[in-house]
Amino acid sequence: MSSTIEVHNPATGEPVGTYPVHTADxxxxxxxxxxxxxxxxxxLGFAGRRKRLDAFRGVMARRMHxxxxxxxxxxxxxxxxxxxEIAMILDHVAWASRNAEKVLGRHKLKSGALTLHLAGTVEYRPLGVVGVIGPWNFPVATPLGSIAFALAAxxxxVFKPSEYTPGVGAWLVDAFNQVVPEHPVFQLVTGDGSTGAALCRAGVDKIAFTGSTATAKRVMATCAETLTPMVAECGGKDALIVDEDANLDAxxxxxxxxxxxxxxQACIGTERVYVHQKVYSAFLEKLTAKVSDLRAGADTAAKIGPITxxxxxxxxxxHISDALTRGGKVVAGGGETVGQVVQPTVLVDVPDDAPANQEETFGPTLTVRSVSDIDEAIRLTNASRYGLGATVYAGKRARDIASRIRSGMVSVNAVFANAILPTAPFGGVGDSGFGRIHGADGLREFTYPHSVVRQRFRPPLALTTFDRDDKTDTLLTKIVALVHGRG
Incomplete structure (x- = not known):
């Protein structure tokens, strides 16, 4: 086994860095x-951590390019x-640092009819040490969606970035350590899957993982050895629905x-498009024209980069070849490949059970299908083992359509809206994983609730005692009937 990993530029193949494969020790x-x-x-408390995280955010903003x-x-x-990508995640870092106390700080608990003598509080305390295993496709935004929230809490x-983007991880850790030099609050370990497995076994209090569903299952099995909890943000096969009254240009x-x-190469990337039959032809004409003007390449003029x-x-x-074999047609692009550059491709007439419609492609392709009505679009959208995100373009029925989609997130009349809004929880259901990052749920993900309940005064009815008599039991029965019996 090699003791180092060499990172190559996917556009040119040239080496851009060498990093150690950190061992279990x-x-x-x-x-x-x-x-x-x-x-x-x-x-340091919430205020002290906010000050440091704001300084970290400042370093990132000034050195963004x-x-x-x-x-x-x-x-x-x-x-x-x-x-x-960097600009978008800065809003999340800011939100986490500014709202951590409001979300996690001590709150009073309400009492009921039989518990008026009790007063309680709950607060959310940090777990301790969080291990983050990050992806390569959004190597800044995605891991910081866990890292910043865990730190704010x-x-x-301890951060293990993808073996394809360890330099990004090193930059983030170095930048943070400039503003928090006193102690190793945020550390880097680099390597391959063996390093990630070692992090799962190293005694962390939680693992935050982003990657494929297959890899998540292996990570989960490793975490199970030590009963280490995890949040898993996995793949998707996201659909986009276009209703008959949608703004077609948008x-x-x-x-x-x-x-x-x-x-x-986005877990929440659109891969399937379902268009109401009344606007299908107009939509497809506009779509093919738009895609035909796009080009993938390794040069600075290309709008789309290589496959990592x-x-x-x-x-x-x-997936493209299988779709064509099954009767699908290319209406824009063609999937031509030179090196690691794949040209964008739009496919129609692809059977619903084809891999291009069922499995995560994670490439510059779109399948487009006409539907007779929105009920059919929703049925096809939900006919997936994934449930990460979805997008709806519609007018009067937009909210209703969104509510019927089985996924963790739905964007309406915009794409990636859930990933952009700092207050929105990010995550999926089914094979897309579990747990949440971002928003209040993302802060609580890296804490445990700690409640304290005290007796304020002697209760009118002494219930939790072996000295309870028949009179007390009778009175309790009457109170229960009065409070709950009408339900």
Missing amino acids: DVRAAVERARAAAGWWDS QLAGIVHQEMGKPHSDAAL GNTV AVEGAVWGGLANAG MPSQIGVITG
Whole structure:
């Protein structure tokens, strides 16, 4: 087994960095250091942590294009898209630091008819040390959706970035340590799957994982060895529904960006499009024209970058080839591949049970299908083992359509809206995973509730005692009937 990993630019194949494969002993040592630092970080309180996180955010904002350059080099997305990713996550970092106390701080609990003598409070305390296993497709935004929220809640973090983007992880940790030099609150471990497995076994209090469903199952099995809880943000096969009264120009723009941005390498990327038959032809005409003007490439003028993982190219081209064999047609693009660059492709007449409609493609492809009505669109959307996100473009029925979709998130008349809004919880159901990042749920994900209940005065009825008499039992029966009997 190699002791280092070499990172290559997916556009050129040139090496851009070498990083160590940290061993199980290295990872355990990092977790022990994090454990020792956890008390200090928690002791800063919400205000102290906010000050440090705001400073970290400032470093990221001032050096945004430097960080975007590393993202571009390591995973290939255009520099402007990398900068956009960073800009979007800064709002989340700000929200987490500013709202942690409001969400997690001590709150009073209400009493009931038989508990008026009791007063309670609940607060959400940090778990201790959180291990984050990050992805390569959004190597800044996605891991920080866990890291920033875990830190704001009072945890220390050990971060294992993808082996395709370790330089991004190193930059983030170095930037944080500039504003928190006292203790190892946020640490980096690099390597392959063995390093991730070591992090699961190293005694962390929770794992936050983002990646494929198949990998999540392996991570979960490893975490089960030590009963380590985890949040799993996995893949998706997201659909976009276009109703007959939708703004077609907006729907086309959303489908193109949702499906082809980042070369389609997004867990919440649009892969299936269901269009009401009354507007199908008009929509398809506008869509093909838009996609025909797009080009993937390794040059700075290309709007779409290369595929980051070489192994994914076979999946993408395989889905296209299978769709064509089953009677599907290409109406824009064609999936041509040169090196790790795959051209965007729009397919129609693809059978519903084809891999292009059932399995995560994770590439610059869209399948488009006409539906007789919105009920059919919803049925097809929900006929998936995934349930991460979905998008609805519609007028008067938009909210109703969104409410009938089985997924963790739905965006209406916009794509990626759930990922952009800091207060919205992010996560899925089914094979798309469990747990949430972002928003109040994302803060609570890295805490445990701690309640304290005290007796304010002697209760009128002494119930929790062996000295309880028949008179008390009779009175209790009358009170219960009065309070609950009418229900």
